[in-house]
Amino acid sequence: MSDLKITGLHKHYGAYHAVKGIDLEVPSGEFTVLVGPSGCGKSTLLRTIAGLEEASAGTIEIGGKDVTWARPRDRDIAMVFQNYALYPYLNVYENIAFGLRARRVASAEVDKRVKRAAEMLGIAQLHTFVDALLFLFDEPLSNLDAQLRDDMRVEIKRLHQELGRTMIYVTHDQIEAMTLADRIALLRDGKIEQLGAPLDLFERPATRFVAGFLGSPKMNFLPATIEAGEVILRDGTKLTLPPGRKAPNGQAVVLGLRPQHIAKAGASAALGHVQLPSTIELVQPTGSRVQVSMPLGGISITAEFAAHEVTAPGEQVRIDIDMTRAVLIDPQTDKVI
Amino acid sequence: MTTVPFHRRKETKLVFRYLTAASLVVIFVFPIYWLFAISFKTPGEIFAFPPVWYPKSIQFNNYAVLFRDGDAKTVGNSLVVASVSTFFAMIFGTIAAYSLVRFRTGGENLAVWIISQRMMPPVAIVFPVFLFYVWLGWVDTYIGLIILYTAFSLPYVIWMMRGYIEDIPLELEESALIDGCSRWEVLWKVVFPMARSGLFATAVFTFVFSWNDFLFALVLTRTEVTTYTVQVTHYFGGQSNFWSKIAAMSVLGTIPVFITVATLQRYLVRGISMGAVKG
Numbered sequence: 001m002s003d004l005k006i007t008g009l010h011k012h013y014g015a016y017h018a019v020k021g022i023d024l025e026v027p028s029g030e031f032t033v034l035v036g037p038s039g040c041g042k043s044t045l046l047r048t049i050a051g052l053e054e055a056s057a058g059t060i061e062i063g064g065k066d067v068t069w070a071r072p073r074d075r076d077i078a079m080v081f082q083n084y085a086l087y088p089y090l091n092v093y094e095n096i097a098f099g100l101r102a103r104r105v106a107s108a109e110v111d112k113r114v115k116r117a118a119e120m121l122g123i124a125q126l127h128t129f130v131d132a133l134l135f136l137f138d139e140p141l142s143n144l145d146a147q148l149r150d151d152m153r154v155e156i157k158r159l160h161q162e163l164g165r166t167m168i169y170v171t172h173d174q175i176e177a178m179t180l181a182d183r184i185a186l187l188r189d190g191k192i193e194q195l196g197a198p199l200d201l202f203e204r205p206a207t208r209f210v211a212g213f214l215g216s217p218k219m220n221f222l223p224a225t226i227e228a229g230e231v232i233l234r235d236g237t238k239l240t241l242p243p244g245r246k247a248p249n250g251q252a253v254v255l256g257l258r259p260q261h262i263a264k265a266g267a268s269a270a271l272g273h274v275q276l277p278s279t280i281e282l283v284q285p286t287g288s289r290v291q292v293s294m295p296l297g298g299i300s301i302t303a304e305f306a307a308h309e310v311t312a313p314g315e316q317v318r319i320d321i322d323m324t325r326a327v328l329i330d331p332q333t334d335k336v337i
Numbered sequence: 338m339t340t341v342p343f344h345r346r347k348e349t350k351l352v353f354r355y356l357t358a359a360s361l362v363v364i365f366v367f368p369i370y371w372l373f374a375i376s377f378k379t380p381g382e383i384f385a386f387p388p389v390w391y392p393k394s395i396q397f398n399n400y401a402v403l404f405r406d407g408d409a410k411t412v413g414n415s416l417v418v419a420s421v422s423t424f425f426a427m428i429f430g431t432i433a434a435y436s437l438v439r440f441r442t443g444g445e446n447l448a449v450w451i452i453s454q455r456m457m458p459p460v461a462i463v464f465p466v467f468l469f470y471v472w473l474g475w476v477d478t479y480i481g482l483i484i485l486y487t488a489f490s491l492p493y494v495i496w497m498m499r500g501y502i503e504d505i506p507l508e509l510e511e512s513a514l515i516d517g518c519s520r521w522e523v524l525w526k527v528v529f530p531m532a533r534s535g536l537f538a539t540a541v542f543t544f545v546f547s548w549n550d551f552l553f554a555l556v557l558t559r560t561e562v563t564t565y566t567v568q569v570t571h572y573f574g575g576q577s578n579f580w581s582k583i584a585a586m587s588v589l590g591t592i593p594v595f596i597t598v599a600t601l602q603r604y605l606v607r608g609i610s611m612g613a614v615k616g
Contacts, residue, residue, distance in 0.1 A: 052511050073517040085512040089530045099516030102526075 003028045003133055003166040004049065009058035011044050018044045020190035022058070026168065026183075031160050033169045035177035036187035037213070043138055045187070046170045050079050050136055063133045073102070078132035082139045092118075137169040141176065153179060174214050178202065186210055203325070208334040211256050211327055217291055220262075220301040222255045223331070231255055231328075233297030239274050242326045247337055256327040256336075259291065262303035264310070265318035272324040280315045294319070372591075375584035376400070383580050399585040408582070411568040412589045417479060418564065419547040422486035427540050429487070430494025431502075431532075435524060437495065438502045439510070448499060455492040463556050470557060477559040485557065486547040493546070494539055501535030502528060537604035541597060548594055565590040 004026040011019035019041045026032050034042040047053045049060060051072035059068045067075045078099070086095050096114045105113070137156070141149045157180055160167055171177055177184050178198045186193045186201060186209075194206045205211035211219050224231045224239075226247040231239040239255070247253060265275045281300060282293035290305050294317075303319065310317060328337040374391060375383055376399050382389040403409045433451075436442040443450075466485065467476070475481030505528060513523050529536065554564040569586050572579040598605065 050511075050515055052514070071519075072511075072514045073519070075515075077515060079512065079515045081508040081512060083506055083508045085506070085508040087509060087527065087530070089533070098513070098526075102513065102517035102522065104517075 002026055003063055004168065005059075005061040006045075006049070007059045007061075009045070009048065009060065010056045011041070011048055011053060012056040018190055019048065022190075022192055024185060024192065024195070026166055028166055029164050031157075031167045031169065031180060031182045033171060033177040033181035033184050034187060035171055035174060035184055035213075036193075038172060040187040041190040042170045042172075042187045046136055046138055046168060049134075049168065050077055051075050076133040077136055078134075079136040080138065080140045082142055084143075133166065135165050135167040137167065139171055140169075142171070142173070156180065175216065178214065186213060204336075205256075205327065206336055208254065208256070208329045208336070211329070211336065215258055215260075217259045217302045217304065219327075220257045220259065220296075221329070222257065222297045222299060222301070224253050224255045224297065226251045226253060231323075235298045237276065237297050239321065239326075240272065240323050242323050242328060243272055245328050245337055247328060252331055253337065254329040254331050255297075256329055257301065257321060258325065259302045259304040261322040261325045262301070263320045263322070264305050265320040269320060270322075272322070274321045274323055276319055276321070278317055278319050280310050280313050280317060282313055283310055372584050372587055375580055376588045378581070380581060399581040400589070403582065403585055403589070408568055408586065409589060411563050411565040412586075412593070414479075414562045415548055415564040415566070415590070416593055418482040418486060418562070419544050421479075422483045422490060422547050423540055423544040425483070425487045426490035426494045426543055427536065430491050430539075431498045431528070431536070432524070433491070434495045434498035434502055435528060437499055439507075448496070451492050452496045453492075455496070459489070459552050463552055466553075467556050476557055477561045479562055481557055482554065482562060482564075485553055486550065489553075490543045490546060494543055497539040497542075498532065498535065501532040501539075505531045534604045534607040537601050538607075541601055541605055544597060545594055548590075 002025045004024070006022055006024040009019055009022040010017070022045060024032075034045060036042050044053060048055050049062075051067070051070060051074075055068055059066055061067065062075050062077065087098060090098065093114055096117055097110050100110045100113060140156075141152050144152060153176060156169075160180075169176075169180060181198050183196060184198050184201050185195045188209055194201055194210045201210055202214050205214065208221070212221070222233055224233050226232070226241070227249055229241050231241055231253070233239065233255070241247070269275045276296070278294045278296060280292050280294055284291040284293075285307065288307055290307055290310060292303050292305055292310055293300050294303065295301075329335065330337055377392045377395050377397070378389065379392075379396065379398070382392055400409075437448050470476045470481050473481075475484075509531065510523050510527050513527050514520075518526060549566065550564070551566040551570075554567045555570075558564065558567060565586060569583060569590070572582045572586070
C-alpha cells in the first residue's frame with residue numbers, strides 16, 4: 001500500500017511554473033529523498049504535499065485519502081523545517097507538547113509522549129514528534145555545521161529504522177540523498193529527472209544531468225566520437241567502447257568517467273580497462289584519498305587515487321580507466337546511450 | 338612652562354559633561370516640577386512674588402475640589418475611551434496586519450493607502466464626523482468617541498504590527514498549522530506571543546494618542562463624556578485662570594500615562610528597537 005500518491009501535480013506562481021506535472025508514489029515505510037539544485041521545485045513539491053501551498057492542478061492522496069484541498073492539519077503529517085521552528089516563548093517541554101496539544105491529545109498522554117520523545121532525541125525540533133502517517137523534512141540539516149550534520153544524519157536514519165514510518169526528505173546535498181534514501185527522486189526544472197534506488201541512479205544515470213549531479217568529485221565529461229567500435233577523444237586518444245553499449249560509427253558522444261573509476265595503473269590492465277600515460281597537474285589530498293587533476297582528451301579531468309599514490313604536480317603516471325563503468329551520452333538529447 | 342597632566346584634562350572634561358547633563362535635566366524637568374508644585378500650593382503661594390519654589394506644606398485641597406465638583410470624572414472618561422479604543426484597535430489592527438503580511442491582501446498598495454489615512458489632518462474630517470454623529474445620536478456618548486478613536490488609531494496599529502509580524506519566522510506558523518492549529522489558533526498561540534513586545538509598544542502609543550486627543554473630544558462631547566483635555570481648557574477664563582485647578586487636573590491626567598509607560602517600559606524599549614530594525 002502506498003502512503004502517498006501524487007498524480008499530475010502542477011504548481012504555478014503567477015506566470016512562473018514551479019512544478020510541472022509530477023507523478024510519484026511512495027510505498028508505506030519508505031524513505032524517499034527529493035534532491036536537486038536550487039529552484040528545481042523540490043521544496044515547493046514538499047510544501048504542496050504538506051498543504052502549505054495549494055496545488056494548481058493534479059491530486060495528492062495521503063493514506064488513500066484525497067487531500068488535495070485539505071488543510072495541513074487534516075493531512076496526518078508531521079514536518080521538520082530548515083529553521084528549527086521552536087517557539088522561543090515556550091520552554092522545552094511546552095515546545096514538544098505544542099503539536100500534541102494542538103491535536104487535542106489528553107494531557108496524561110501528552111506527558112507520556114513528551115518524555116518519550118525527549119529520551120529518544122534530546123534536542124531541537126521535537127514538537128513535530130507526533131503520531132503521523134507521513135513525515136516531511138525540508139532541508140533540516142542545512143543550517144548545521146558539518147560535524148553536527150553528520151551526527152544528525154545518523155539520527156534521522158536511525159529514527160526511520162526505529163519508527164518505520166514513511167518519510168519524505170528534501171535536500172540539495174547529494175551525499176545526504178545517497179546515504180539516507182531508500183529511493184531518490186532527482187528533480188530538475190520542476191520535473192522528476194530520474195527516480196530510483198541511490199545506487200541505481202549513481203551507476204545507471206538516465207541523463208547527463210543525473211550523472212553530473214550525483215557523485216563527488218563530479219563526473220568528468222569528455223567530448224568524443226565513435227569510430228570502428230572505439231571511443232576517439234578530441235586529441236585522438238582511443239578508448240575501448242564500454243561493453244554492451246552500441247553507437248553508430250561517426251556519432252558524436254560525451255564520455256562520462258567518474259573520478260573513482262580512474263586509478264593509478266597496476267601491472268596489467270583488466271578486461272575492459274584502458275591504460276594511458278599522463279602528467280599530474282594538481283594534487284588535492286583529502287586525507288584518505290587524493291584528488292588529482294590531469295589532462296585527457298584535450299581537457300583537464302579529475303581522478304581519485306589512494307592517499308599516497310601521487311605526491312606532487314608534474315609527476316608522470318600511468319592511469320587505468322575502467323571503461324566498463326563509463327557512460328556514453330548523446331549530446332543532442334543529453335540522454336545516456 | 339607647565340602643561341596640564343593628561344588625567345587632569347580628562348577630569349575637567351568629565352566635570353564639564355556632568356554639568357551639561359545636569360543643566361539639561363533641570364531645563365526639562367523644571368516645568369513638570371512646577372506643575373506638580375502648583376497643584377499642592379495654596380492660592381496665596383501660587384501668586385506670591387518672588388515665587389515660592391516649593392509649597393510650605395503639602396495640601397490636597399486643589400484635588401479635593403476637583404473630586405467634589407465631579408471634574409475628576411473626566412479623567413475617568415478619558416481612561417475609558419482611550420483604553421477601550423486601544424483594545425479594539427489592537428485586536429482589529431493586528432488581524433488586519435496579519436492578513437496584509439501573510440496573505441498579501443490588497444497587494445503592496447493597500448498597506449500604503451492605509452498609512453496615508455494617518456496623514457490626513459483630523460480637523461479636515463471633524464465637522465463631517467460631527468454632522469454624521471448628530472444624525473446617529475452619538476454626540477457626547479462613549480460609543481461615539483470609542484469608535485472614532487479606534488478608527489483613527491487603526492492605520493498606525495496596522496502599520497506598526499505589519500513590521501513586527503514580518504519579523505516572525507514563517508516556519509513557526511507553518512509548523513503550528515501542520516501540528517493541528519487553525520489560522521485563528523496560529524494568531525493566538527504563535528503571532529501574539531511572538532510579537533508581544535511590539536504589541537505592547539504599539540498599544541502604549543495608541544493609548545497615548547487617544548489620551549492626548551483634544552480636537553475630537555472638544556467637538557464631539559458636551560457634558561456626559563467630556564475628557565480631561567477638554568476639561569482643563571474650562572479653567573482658562575476670560576478674567577482669570579484657575580491655576581490651582583489647571584495644575585491639579587494636569588497632574589491627574591499625567592498619572593495614568595506615567596503608570597502605563599512605567600509598567601510597560603521593558604516592552605516599550607524592546608518594541609521600539611524591534612521596529613527600528615525593520616521599516
